Amino acid sequence: xxxxxxxCAELTAFYRRGELSPVEAARDGLARIAANEAFNAFMPIxxxxxxxxxxxxxERWRKGAPLGPIDGVPATIKDNIWLKGxxxxxxxxxxxxxxxxxxxPAAARLREQGAVFLGKTCLPEHGWIxxxxxxxxxxxxxxxxxxxxxxxSTGGGAVAALLGLGVLHLGTDGAGSLRIPAAFTxxxxxxxxxxxxxxxxxxxxxxLAHHGPVTRRIAxxxxxxxxxxxxDARDMTAWNSPAPxxxxxxxxxxxxxxxxxxxxxxxxxxLDPDIEAGVRKAARVLEEQGAIVxxxxxxxxxxxxxxxxxxxxxxxxxxxxAGARRAEMDPGLLDLAERGRRFTAGDYxxxxxxxxxxxxxxxxxxxxxxxxxxxxxxxxxxxxxLVAPEDGSYGDDWITWSPFTYPFNLTQQPAASVPCGLARNxxxxxxxxxxxxxxxATVLRAARAVERALAMPRPPGFS
Numbered sequence: 001x002x003x004x005x006x007x008c009a010e011l012t013a014f015y016r017r018g019e020l021s022p023v024e025a026a027r028d029g030l031a032r033i034a035a036n037e038a039f040n041a042f043m044p045i046x047x048x049x050x051x052x053x054x055x056x057x058x059e060r061w062r063k064g065a066p067l068g069p070i071d072g073v074p075a076t077i078k079d080n081i082w083l084k085g086x087x088x089x090x091x092x093x094x095x096x097x098x099x100x101x102x103x104x105p106a107a108a109r110l111r112e113q114g115a116v117f118l119g120k121t122c123l124p125e126h127g128w129i130x131x132x133x134x135x136x137x138x139x140x141x142x143x144x145x146x147x148x149x150x151x152x153s154t155g156g157g158a159v160a161a162l163l164g165l166g167v168l169h170l171g172t173d174g175a176g177s178l179r180i181p182a183a184f185t186x187x188x189x190x191x192x193x194x195x196x197x198x199x200x201x202x203x204x205x206x207x208l209a210h211h212g213p214v215t216r217r218i219a220x221x222x223x224x225x226x227x228x229x230x231x232d233a234r235d236m237t238a239w240n241s242p243a244p245x246x247x248x249x250x251x252x253x254x255x256x257x258x259x260x261x262x263x264x265x266x267x268x269x270x271l272d273p274d275i276e277a278g279v280r281k282a283a284r285v286l287e288e289q290g291a292i293v294x295x296x297x298x299x300x301x302x303x304x305x306x307x308x309x310x311x312x313x314x315x316x317x318x319x320x321x322a323g324a325r326r327a328e329m330d331p332g333l334l335d336l337a338e339r340g341r342r343f344t345a346g347d348y349x350x351x352x353x354x355x356x357x358x359x360x361x362x363x364x365x366x367x368x369x370x371x372x373x374x375x376x377x378x379x380x381x382x383x384x385x386l387v388a389p390e391d392g393s394y395g396d397d398w399i400t401w402s403p404f405t406y407p408f409n410l411t412q413q414p415a416a417s418v419p420c421g422l423a424r425n426x427x428x429x430x431x432x433x434x435x436x437x438x439x440x441a442t443v444l445r446a447a448r449a450v451e452r453a454l455a456m457p458r459p460p461g462f463s
Contacts, residue, residue, distance in 0.1 A: 002463075003028040004164025007217045008073050008224075011167065015061045015072055022061065022072030022116060026054035029074040029118045033165050039150075040140045041159035043079050043089065043120040053116045060114065069223055071114030074166040078157050079120040080127055081170060081211065082201070083107050091125040091134035091153075094322040094329060105198035105232035106170055106211045113227050118166045121156030125330040126204075126318050127172060129387055129398050130180040130405075132156065135330055139384045142185060143459040144427050148381040151184035153177040157214045158185040162459060168224045169214045174205040175307055176405025178212050182417040183376035183430025186456045188221055188447065189214040193438050194412035197228050198235035204314050207237075207352070208307075208409045218418070218448045222246040225440065246441055254449045255290030257442070259283070260369040266297030269403050270393055271378045274423035279375045282420045282431040285453040286373070286446065298372060299361040302354070303407040304399055309351035311399070311406075312340030332387045355410045359437075362411050366436045371446055374404045376417040376430035404432055414440040418447040419456045428456070 003025055006014070014020035030047055057072035066072070077083045080090045082104040089095045103111055111117070125134045132140035132155025140155045142148040143162055150159050154171030158181035161169050171178045173191040182189025191210045203209030211228065213221040229243035261283045263276055287293045316337035319326055326334070365372075379389065379401060388394055394401035408415040414437070417430035431450065435443040 004032060007220045008070055008167055009219065011073055012066070012069060012071065015066070022054040022057040023051065025072065025074055026050050026116050026118070029166050032163065033118065036163050036165060038141070039143055039146065039159050039163070040138060041121055041156040041165065043122060043137065045119045049085065050116060050118055057114050057116060066114060068113035068227070070110065070168065070227060073115055073168060074118050075110055075115040075168040075170065076118050076121050076157060076160050076166045077107055078123055078154055078171045080123060080172060081107060083117060083120060086120055089136055090127070091123045091136050092329065093136050094325040105200050105235060106228035108232065109228050109230045110168065110170070115168060121154070121160055121169065123153045123155060125333050126315065127153035127174060127177055128315050128330070128333045128336060129153065130176055130402050131382060131387060132181070133385055135328060141384060142381050143462070144185070147383055148427060149184065149384050151181035151381060154189065154214055155181045158182055158187055158189065161187040161214050161216045163462065164216070167215065167220055170211065170228070171214050172203070173210045173212060173409065174203065174208045175311060175399070175409050176402050178214055179376050179405050179415060179417040179430070179432060180402060182214055184381040184428060186419045186428030187214060187216050188218050188416065188418055188451070190221055190225070190416035190443070191408065191414065192225060192229070192440050193414045195237055195239045196438070196440060198232035198238035198240065200232065200234035204318060205311070207355070207412070208310060210409070218444060218451050219247065219250065222250050222444050244441065246444055249441060250444055250448050252445055253289055254286050254446050257291045257370040257446065258368065259286055259291045259293045259371045259373050260296040260298065260365070261293055261373045262295070262297045263375065265300055265374060265404060265407065267403060269378050271375060272380065272423065275375050275378065275380070275429045278420040278429040279373065279431045282418070282450050282454065283373055285450050289449050296369065298365045300358065300407045303358070303410055304403070306351040306354055306410055307399060307406040309343045309347045312336055313343050313348055316340035358407070358411050362413065370436070370442060372434040374432045374434070376404055376432040377402065378404070380423050380425060380427035380429065408434055411437070413437050414443045416443050416447050418450045420450065420454055422457070
């Protein structure tokens with residue numbers, strides 16, 4: 001077993017026994033990042049602060065005084081999140097190169113518990129799409145097949161999780177940006193309930209935006225979520241209540257839970273038959289472990305138009321903010337920004353307020369069902385550089401080819417993508433598990449039940 005195979009609990013157990021040091025883990029992570037440079041998952045790496053932080057952690061472990069359960073564990077931060085001492089470029093040539101003067105809340109909580117930051121991970125410009133290419137960093141590639149995208153917008157973080165380039169990876173999700181790359185790369189990605197993880201500075205996407213984990217193992221995501229859910233008064237919309245221990249009950253299973261299986265959310269969705277078979281396999285896993293599964297579609301009408309009314313004008317505002325440097329931005333983002341001009345402020349407000357109707361409808365749906373199980377994506381990973389499948393089957397709008405993720409940004413419910421095998425083309429597939437608002441722990445439990453039964457292989461060439 002290599003260092004890259006170890007999760008939080010195993011790493012810290014080795015640290016405690018003195019059989020491995022945080023410095024060794026950090027050096028291994030940096031070496032692996034360099035060895036996998038062709039996948040283009042990271043912003044430029046600066047080794048010195050990484051090794052200095054690892055040395056401080058090593059000394060704490062030597063004294064038997066670690067800061068917490070992730071002390072010395074290698075982590076990464078998506079490059080639209082503040083990390084002190086690092087610029088926040090957001091995949092854009094038009095952004096400020098000055099280093100952030102403080103950490104965002106989730107990064108601060110990780111640092112306080114002793115995580116060692118290896119670096120920042122790549123994303124599409126301002127996270128505008130569910131793929132991962134940008135004018136600033138170029139194309140990020142999927143280790144399962146480098147001709148394909150890892151998805152976005154937390155694409156670099158998903159590649160890092162898959163290849164063991166760190167253990168804990170912090171990303172964002174405004175319409176599926178943790179779950180899309182998790183499905184496309186075969187790792188775990190979770191959008192927590194809105195407000196569970198404090199966010200600062202606030203996202204331009206406002207109430208759609210969540211910070212959360214992408215990891216290879218669900219146990220690591222549970223540890224990470226327990227840390228980053230701690231209060232931070234800078235976020236005026238966060239719950240700012242004590243962070244639960246999401247590892248407690250993780251192995252409790254799903255016996256007695258009622259699960260609704262919806263293959264198309266009641267819509268006309270073109271669904272890859274391999275993915276449908278994979279999600280039905282995940283449903284059988286839950287059933288075999290004691291869950292009560294029945295097919296039912298949730299009441300989620302008008303969600304596509306609502307997300308467009310909130311997403312497209314926001315991207316237009318970001319494009320306008322670039323001023324004279326607008327021409328340096330991704331042409332796809334600029335095209336989306338122009339489409340956004342057809343929406344008025346009234347359209348935005350109507351969509352914003354319409355979320356309340358969806359929320360109430362899902363409250364009633366969850367009176368019968370504890371969980372909802374769907375595909376995460378209707379298709380496997382796109383070819384690199386594309387914004388839609390090249391055969392035109394989903395048009396040219398990425399919202400059309402990601403119909404399962406954004407509804408739950410609108411409702412703010414916890415939703416996670418768990419791997420459910422490989423399609424016949426050799427690319428990963430994901431099943432999405434959605435829970436009642438604030439019942440993140442139940443989502444994690446169900447995802448862990450699927451993970452136990454459906455182990456994922458490593459990508460070709462992994463070592």
